[in-house]
Amino acid sequence: MNSIRVFARNMGKWKPLQRVGIIGVPFEKGQKKYGVSVAPAAMRAAGLIEQLEEIGDLDVKDYGDIDIRSCPETVSVDNMAHLPLVSECNRKLSNKVAQVLQDGRVAVTIGGDHSIGVGTVDGHYKVNEDMILIWVDAHADINTNKTSESGSVHGMPVALLVKELADYWPYLPTMDWQVPKFSIKNLGYVGLRSVDSYERLAIKKYEVPAFAMEDIEQHGIHKSIHHILKVLDPGMKKPIHVSFDIDSLDALEAPSTGTPVRGGLTLREAISLMEIIHSTGRLRAVDLVEINPALGNDSDRKRTLEAGLCVLKAALGFSRRGTAPRGVLDLPVQSHHEVDD
Numbered sequence: 001m002n003s004i005r006v007f008a009r010n011m012g013k014w015k016p017l018q019r020v021g022i023i024g025v026p027f028e029k030g031q032k033k034y035g036v037s038v039a040p041a042a043m044r045a046a047g048l049i050e051q052l053e054e055i056g057d058l059d060v061k062d063y064g065d066i067d068i069r070s071c072p073e074t075v076s077v078d079n080m081a082h083l084p085l086v087s088e089c090n091r092k093l094s095n096k097v098a099q100v101l102q103d104g105r106v107a108v109t110i111g112g113d114h115s116i117g118v119g120t121v122d123g124h125y126k127v128n129e130d131m132i133l134i135w136v137d138a139h140a141d142i143n144t145n146k147t148s149e150s151g152s153v154h155g156m157p158v159a160l161l162v163k164e165l166a167d168y169w170p171y172l173p174t175m176d177w178q179v180p181k182f183s184i185k186n187l188g189y190v191g192l193r194s195v196d197s198y199e200r201l202a203i204k205k206y207e208v209p210a211f212a213m214e215d216i217e218q219h220g221i222h223k224s225i226h227h228i229l230k231v232l233d234p235g236m237k238k239p240i241h242v243s244f245d246i247d248s249l250d251a252l253e254a255p256s257t258g259t260p261v262r263g264g265l266t267l268r269e270a271i272s273l274m275e276i277i278h279s280t281g282r283l284r285a286v287d288l289v290e291i292n293p294a295l296g297n298d299s300d301r302k303r304t305l306e307a308g309l310c311v312l313k314a315a316l317g318f319s320r321r322g323t324a325p326r327g328v329l330d331l332p333v334q335s336h337h338e339v340d341d
């Protein structure tokens with residue numbers, strides 16, 4: 001984007017330019033299926049950067065992909081597949097996310113499977129220790145290697161991150177760089193509908209605000225996300241990290257994903273959720289994970305990539321109402337219709 005034009009447009013009372021940094025993570029060893037590593041390239045080919053720039057008032061910088069090289073897997077941990085690879089990828093990713101944030105940009109990370117949530121949250125926490133985390137997912141991803149039925153690390157990132165569960169892990173070789181400091185008290189879930197029994201136990205024990213699909217059914221997406229934000233941050237000042245697993249969406253909306261679950265969020269609900277979070281002005285990092293372009297047919301793939309783009313655009317300020325031309329309206333466009341509650 002032309003920086004002089006941006007400067008001119010931001011003089012006066014216009015909202016400041018939002019700076020965004022894109023990180024691709026072509027990593028798929030946190031689960032068993034081929035293809036989720038192709039998502040960063042597929043999202044770029046689908047027009048990710050251009051579509052974000054079209055929102056306006058965005059300065060988008062593409063930091064490229066994390067370098068995923070297969071290192072020799074000399075150690076192994078029981079029921080935890082490819083730990084050295086997961087660890088190495090996340091170590092690099094954590095540093096990159098911290099760098100993007102220190103550059104004053106919202107860190108937008110395109111996975112990859114959800115094991116990369118370890119690196120994104122770790123990197124974010126290094127910069128903003130008061131961050132809160134909204135995990136939007138069909139799954140809770142809070143298994144340890146002892147409770148997981150799959151042995152896949154994409155079902156474990158939350159348990160690796162939170163300090164309250166640190167004692168439930170054995171020593172994890174290669175993971176010395178990652179010290180769990182983030183508190184489970186700063187975590188909330190949206191979209192759950194496939195939660196394993198020990199995961200359920202952890203959520204209950206630590207009273208994690210968790211809006212499963214039945215809660216969203218009951219309260220609606222607006223009240224659900226407002227409630228989570230209020231519980232996690234009553235003062236409304238903390239930086240927000242959203243880790244968005246595409247399988248939070250209904251399998252009909254986003255079929256190209258490794259562990260689809262029916263009965264999920266509509267795309268409209270996900271867009272609403274992201275619009276609300278954007279409107280706080282405190283979104284600092286967003287992950288979009290588990291898109292697997294190798295699964296399904298052309299139409300499935302296209303629908304899933306489009307859904308991912310819609311979600312990211314909503315998170316970064318795209319308005320479904322349209323945006324008025326500059327200089328015409330000083331205030332954000334609101335609905336012209338008063339609706340009684």
Ligand SMILES: NC(=[NH2+])NCCC[C@H](N)C(=O)O
Nearest residue numbers: 114139143148150154155259
């Ligand atoms: N990020 C994901 N899609 N995770 C799916 C996890 C599924 C299951 N709970 C497991 O531990 O393996």
Ligand SMILES: [Mn+2]
Nearest residue numbers: 114137141245
């Ligand atoms: Mn997940």
Ligand SMILES: [Mn+2]
Nearest residue numbers: 138139245247
């Ligand atoms: Mn999931």
